[in-house]
Amino acid sequence: GQQVKQSSPSLTVQEGGISILNCDYENDMFDYFAWYKKYPDNSPTLLISVRSNVDKREDGRLTVFLNKSGKHFSLHITASQPEDTAVYLCAAGASSSFSKLVFGQGTSLSVVP
Amino acid sequence: GPKVLQIPSHQIIDMGQMVTLNCDPVSNHLYFYWYKQILGQQMEFLVNFYNGKVMEKSKLFKDQFSVERPDGSYFTLKIQPTALEDSAVYFCASSLTRGDSGNTLYFGEGSRLIVV
Structure with a gap:
């Protein structure tokens, strides 16, 4: 089954608005959570990550929220810009499992004027 | 930033043949990975x-x-013999230390393999 799930395949947001991308996971052993950004025919690039000992991490316009009891984490992008248009992949890993990140299917974000 | 290079970017191969996908990881990295993404599915x-x-x-x-x-x-992935279900994009990644310990995985752009 899908251990990491992004239920929204696509999202459209107005320029200047807040983009909220969601990810659910199943494995209680996951203790590392990350968001990757991917342009077509390009490599996935790490945007931001958190470990399970925090429930929020901010980096500029990006904030990751982690809800361990709900097995859910999200990425908020404030002041969304057209260049934020891309596919966003969530990923989770367990330090007990050697370097094996589990990815979601991705959410395609479109930021429109 | 650090780059992972993958060669070839695309390859079409007859079923049953051998294919080698090549990855040039970030120069000082020690851990290497392959991921597979079938069209429409997750990595x-x-x-x-x-x-x-x-x-x-x-x-x-x-x-x-x-x-x-x-x-x-090169860090290589060899498939011998190939099957139709091997058609996918194969992503290589590398990291300096263990990727699950919060250390960044750097990905290549992928090698698209089509088995016919």
């Missing part, structure tokens, strides 16, 4: 490799698959 872990050995592999890493990094050159 899935295939295998990781450290110190000349496979450390962990998934059920997708069939007996027909092998990985190696001879003498610090």
Whole structure:
């Protein structure tokens, strides 16, 4: 089954608005959570990550929220810009499992004027 | 930033033939990975490799698959023989230390393999 799930395949947001991308996971052993950004025919690039000992991490316009009891984490992008248009992949890993990140299917974000 | 290069970017191959996908990881990295993404599905872990050995592999890493990094050159994924279900984009990644410990995995742009 899908251990990491992004239920929204696509999202459209107005320029200047807040983009909220969601990810659910199943494995209680996951203790590392990350968001990757991917342009077509390009490599996935790490945007931001958190470990399970925090429930929020901010980096500029990006904030990751982690809800361990709900097995859910999200990425908020404030002041969304057209260049934020891309596919966003969530990923989770367990330090007990050697370097094996589990990815979601991705959410395609479109930021429109 | 650090770059992982993959060669070839695209390859079409007849079923039953052998294919080798090459990865040039970030120069000082020690851990190497292959992920497989079938069209419309998520990237899935295939295998990781450290110190000349496979450390962990998934059920997708069939007996027909092998990985190696001879003498610090390319990190390669070989499929012999190929099957139709091997058609996918294969992403290579590398990290300086263990990727699950919060250390960044750097990905290549992928090698699109089409088996006909």
